[in-house]
Amino acid sequence: MSRKLSRWTQLVQPDFSQKTSLKSLTTPVERASTVVFDTVEKLRKRDWLDKNQYTYGLLGTPTTRKLEEQLAMIDGVPHAMLLPSGLSAISTTLLALLKSGDRVLMPSNSYEPGLTFLRSLQSQFHVELDFYDPAHPENLVIKENTKLLWIETPGSVTMEVADLPALAKIAHAHGVLVAIDATWAAGIALPAFELGADIVIQALTKYQSGGSDVMMGSITVESDSIYQQLREMQIKLGLGVSPEDCHLILRSLPHYPLRYRVQDQSARTIAAKLQQQPLIEAVLHPALPGAPGHNIWARDFSAAASLFSIVFKPEITQVQIDRFVESLQLFHLGFSWGGAVSLAIPYLRNQMHAGYAYEGCLVRFYIGLEDTQDLITDLEQAFQTLDN
Numbered sequence: 001m002s003r004k005l006s007r008w009t010q011l012v013q014p015d016f017s018q019k020t021s022l023k024s025l026t027t028p029v030e031r032a033s034t035v036v037f038d039t040v041e042k043l044r045k046r047d048w049l050d051k052n053q054y055t056y057g058l059l060g061t062p063t064t065r066k067l068e069e070q071l072a073m074i075d076g077v078p079h080a081m082l083l084p085s086g087l088s089a090i091s092t093t094l095l096a097l098l099k100s101g102d103r104v105l106m107p108s109n110s111y112e113p114g115l116t117f118l119r120s121l122q123s124q125f126h127v128e129l130d131f132y133d134p135a136h137p138e139n140l141v142i143k144e145n146t147k148l149l150w151i152e153t154p155g156s157v158t159m160e161v162a163d164l165p166a167l168a169k170i171a172h173a174h175g176v177l178v179a180i181d182a183t184w185a186a187g188i189a190l191p192a193f194e195l196g197a198d199i200v201i202q203a204l205t206k207y208q209s210g211g212s213d214v215m216m217g218s219i220t221v222e223s224d225s226i227y228q229q230l231r232e233m234q235i236k237l238g239l240g241v242s243p244e245d246c247h248l249i250l251r252s253l254p255h256y257p258l259r260y261r262v263q264d265q266s267a268r269t270i271a272a273k274l275q276q277q278p279l280i281e282a283v284l285h286p287a288l289p290g291a292p293g294h295n296i297w298a299r300d301f302s303a304a305a306s307l308f309s310i311v312f313k314p315e316i317t318q319v320q321i322d323r324f325v326e327s328l329q330l331f332h333l334g335f336s337w338g339g340a341v342s343l344a345i346p347y348l349r350n351q352m353h354a355g356y357a358y359e360g361c362l363v364r365f366y367i368g369l370e371d372t373q374d375l376i377t378d379l380e381q382a383f384q385t386l387d388n
């Protein structure tokens with residue numbers, strides 16, 4: 001073009017090809033919807049599934065790809081994909097792998113919104129849903145149309161530990177896929193793929209974010225063909241994540257193993273203290289010797305999340321428990337976990353799943369990064385509200 005471009009055109013089209021020479025120690029935020037191709041041939045030959053190409057913002061930028069690489073590296077598998085929440089990682093997996101008439105085996109203690117999605121697949125698309133007891137893999141009933149075995153360990157809220165190797169062995173003997181929601185272990189505490197998982201789901205919203213301010217989920221897989229199936233479903237659903245959110249998680253990842261381990265120690269100290277509290281029937285923390293699921297936990301896990309539950313004695317009423325939770329000063333009342341701040345949630349007896357073995361009501365604690373003794377003192381003052 002001979003004519004000098006107007007200032008307004010130059011505003012619209014600066015030299016995009018200029019690359020920075022800045023050598024920083026961060027992964028930059030690279031945003032895109034449109035991705036420009038050099039030639040018509042390259043545009044026509046684009047491959048949506050090729051991880052070495054950039055074709056459209058929804059399908060990844062260098063920032064989102066970097067996070068995928070790191071997550072695949074943590075799990076020691078070739079493939080990771082990002083979804084806008086832990087729940088969408090669950091629903092995308094179910095939708096990608098199941099068709100009408102297929103049967104899924106689900107533990108009754110799994111994350112409730114995932115179960116709700118599966119129930120809608122059951123009523124809308126005639127996917128068959130059966131529940132199994134994760135503590136008794138020998139009772140597993142595999143039928144001709146069983147396609148997928150779902151595992152969550154420990155179970156949401158009630159913390160039963162599943163025998164992953166035994167369950168996976170039975171499933172694989174029948175050609176059934178094993179998907180595990182391993183959010184509690186966070187890629188740190190459980191070698192899920194080594195123990196038999198085919199697909200691992202994480203709510204990155206938790207420890208990997210660490211800031212109580214990002215929603216994201218991931219799916220990691222070993223198999224190329226399962227990866228392709230999942231990726232195609234993600235693309236069909238149009239599910240992508242923000243590079244800014246990926247940047248926040250990339251910033252948190254170097255220290256999340258440290259946070260996980262420090263919080264684990266704090267939570268175990270607090271849980272052991274609570275075991276001595278006379279108003280408590282049971283402390284559901286699998287890393288505590290004598291707690292339900294401890295033996296399987298000790299065999300398969302190398303650490304524990306700082307998330308556990310307590311069961312009150314049956315004579316303690318829900319009203320008293322609500323008052324107990326509201327009188328906590330350092331523990332806040334809210335969903336999700338994985339950030340710096342400690343949380344507590346009371347559950348009603350009729351919210352508990354069929355396998356819940358106790359009479360009393362339950363409170364789930366998330367132990368954050370506060371000083372352990374401050375948290376113990378806070379719990380002690382809250383227990384005093386139950387005395388009168």
Ligand SMILES: *Cc1c(COP(=O)(O)O)cnc(C)c1O
Pocket residue numbers: 084085086087088111152156181183184203204205206215216217336
């Ligand atoms: C939080 C959580 C999820 C859902 O994650 P979101 O990002 O909140 O959608 C799924 N499974 C487990 C076990 C969780 O703790």
